[in-house]
Amino acid sequence: MTRQPGWADRAAGVLLGTAAGDALGAGYEFSYPGPDLPIGMIGGGPFDWAPGEWTDDTAMTLAVARVTATGADLTSTAGLDAVAAGFGEWFDSHPKDIGNQTRQVLGVRDGNAAAMTRTAQQVTGRKGGNGSLMRTAAVGLAYLDDGPGCARAAQMVGALTHDDERAVQACQLWSHAIGQAVRTGTFSGVRGYLDLVGGPVADFWTRRLDEAQSADPQSFSKNGWVVHALQTAWWAITNAGEQGNARHLAAALELAVRAGGDTDTTAAIAGALLGARWGASAVPAAWRRLLHGWPGMSARDLVRLGLLTARGGRDDQLGWPSAPRLRYEGCDTGREPVRHPHDDGVWLGGYDAAFGGDFDAVVSLCRMGAEPLVADHIEFWLVDDGWAANPNLSFVLNDAARTIRELRARGRTVLVHSVEGRSRTPSVAARYSRHLGGDPRDVLAAMPWADPNPQLWSVASGQDRRYAD
Numbered sequence: 001m002t003r004q005p006g007w008a009d010r011a012a013g014v015l016l017g018t019a020a021g022d023a024l025g026a027g028y029e030f031s032y033p034g035p036d037l038p039i040g041m042i043g044g045g046p047f048d049w050a051p052g053e054w055t056d057d058t059a060m061t062l063a064v065a066r067v068t069a070t071g072a073d074l075t076s077t078a079g080l081d082a083v084a085a086g087f088g089e090w091f092d093s094h095p096k097d098i099g100n101q102t103r104q105v106l107g108v109r110d111g112n113a114a115a116m117t118r119t120a121q122q123v124t125g126r127k128g129g130n131g132s133l134m135r136t137a138a139v140g141l142a143y144l145d146d147g148p149g150c151a152r153a154a155q156m157v158g159a160l161t162h163d164d165e166r167a168v169q170a171c172q173l174w175s176h177a178i179g180q181a182v183r184t185g186t187f188s189g190v191r192g193y194l195d196l197v198g199g200p201v202a203d204f205w206t207r208r209l210d211e212a213q214s215a216d217p218q219s220f221s222k223n224g225w226v227v228h229a230l231q232t233a234w235w236a237i238t239n240a241g242e243q244g245n246a247r248h249l250a251a252a253l254e255l256a257v258r259a260g261g262d263t264d265t266t267a268a269i270a271g272a273l274l275g276a277r278w279g280a281s282a283v284p285a286a287w288r289r290l291l292h293g294w295p296g297m298s299a300r301d302l303v304r305l306g307l308l309t310a311r312g313g314r315d316d317q318l319g320w321p322s323a324p325r326l327r328y329e330g331c332d333t334g335r336e337p338v339r340h341p342h343d344d345g346v347w348l349g350g351y352d353a354a355f356g357g358d359f360d361a362v363v364s365l366c367r368m369g370a371e372p373l374v375a376d377h378i379e380f381w382l383v384d385d386g387w388a389a390n391p392n393l394s395f396v397l398n399d400a401a402r403t404i405r406e407l408r409a410r411g412r413t414v415l416v417h418s419v420e421g422r423s424r425t426p427s428v429a430a431r432y433s434r435h436l437g438g439d440p441r442d443v444l445a446a447m448p449w450a451d452p453n454p455q456l457w458s459v460a461s462g463q464d465r466r467y468a469d
């Protein structure tokens with residue numbers, strides 16, 4: 001099972017997509033927004049969330065992800081016990097919102113995973129809530145190269161609180177699909193999983209997926225039930241506009257919220273798969289900047305945990321994402337920043353300038369260490385290479401340029417930088433020029449050392465019209 005180019009961006013997008021859907025839906029839980037109501041990350045809702053605050057869906061996902069980010073095996077006693085302990089820690093934080101089944105199980109506080117699983121088996125009444133599916137994202141990410149391990153882990157993590165055949169199947173299907181999306185950048189794992197398992201499980205879910213793609217969400221409106229929750233997520237993914245480009249992620253999350261009901265959960269479920277398909281680079285900066293929640297984390301923590309999980313707990317050769325500050329050996333990182341030719345409140349430079357404290361905001365276009373900056377810090381996922389390494393290139397360039405404009409509208413001074421400021425920095429500066437109506441070629445005159453990747457430059461400067469703005 002090979003990982004196709006861009007897999008790291010997609011791995012980083014899984015938890016981020018979950019949280020984005022969760023926080024988007026949180027303000028609309030139990031409501032049915034009409035087609036004309038704008039959907040925004042506004043907070044509020046029945047539990048009075050702050051704008052961008054994620055809820056139990058992401059919190060429980062992170063209780064799993066903190067374990068997978070160490071490289072631990074979720075199917076081992078130690079791994080599953082660590083997840084159970086994390087659920088307990090979250091429960092003890094007195095969360096505002098907690099599902100009925102989960103509350104019944106975690107309220108018993110029996111210590112380890114085996115006991116928790118037994119407690120879940122003793123729950124009576126309806127047991128097929130969506131509470132295990134909503135937190136399965138990290139499972140798909142942790143077993144990218146191990147299909148049978150993914151299915152086992154999805155079953156075991158789900159069964160900690162949800163002893164239900166359909167809930168287990170849903171977790172296995174979605175975890176597989178998330179892994180396949182990270183590997184290949186497609187949604188093929190949703191149907192592909194059913195081809196793998198066959199039999200009555202495949203028959204059941206094939207009918208449900210067909211219904212989700214073709215029917216109205218009123219046909220599967222009891223989305224507190226795991227089956228209808230998965231159908232609502234798949235309905236939103238397959239029926240949203242912007243199919244085939246990075247804007248699909250936000251469009252599908254908004255549509256999931258419009259379906260109504262358990263909006264934070266259906267959008268979190270959709271978000272895990274959308275983030276896996278489109279990557280962290282497809283999650284708009286305006287959303288990333290707002291995201292926060294238990295256990296005191298923000299968007300860049302989600303990226304870090306996602307990457308570590310997909311890499312079996314290891315950093316890359318630079319020490320990213322765990323090292324406090326990265327050392328770009330052999331690179332000219334110390335260049336003095338220069339002013340943008342069309343906006344003298346925007347500066348263009350290299351890596352070292354990000355740490356000087358001379359700017360209100362820092363827009364980073366390269367890998368950064370874990371150490372927080374003094375300045376307001378916004379990161380964009382750009383690889384110093386061409387189209388193939390940047391599948392969402394035009395989206396990212398526009399998202400960065402828009403973000404710079406918003407910062408400037410609030411009077412902030414902004415540093416835009418990459419490692420050396422030779423390729424990605426002039427490219428984003430060129431896109432910003434176009435947003436301002438200036439000539440992108442002036443950027444190259446202002447930065448005589450610039451030597452942008454020709455593909456980056458042609459898209460950023462608007463020479464390449466195949467890439468819509």
Ligand SMILES: [Mg+2]
Pocket residue numbers: 055056057097264265
């Ligand atoms: Mg929730």
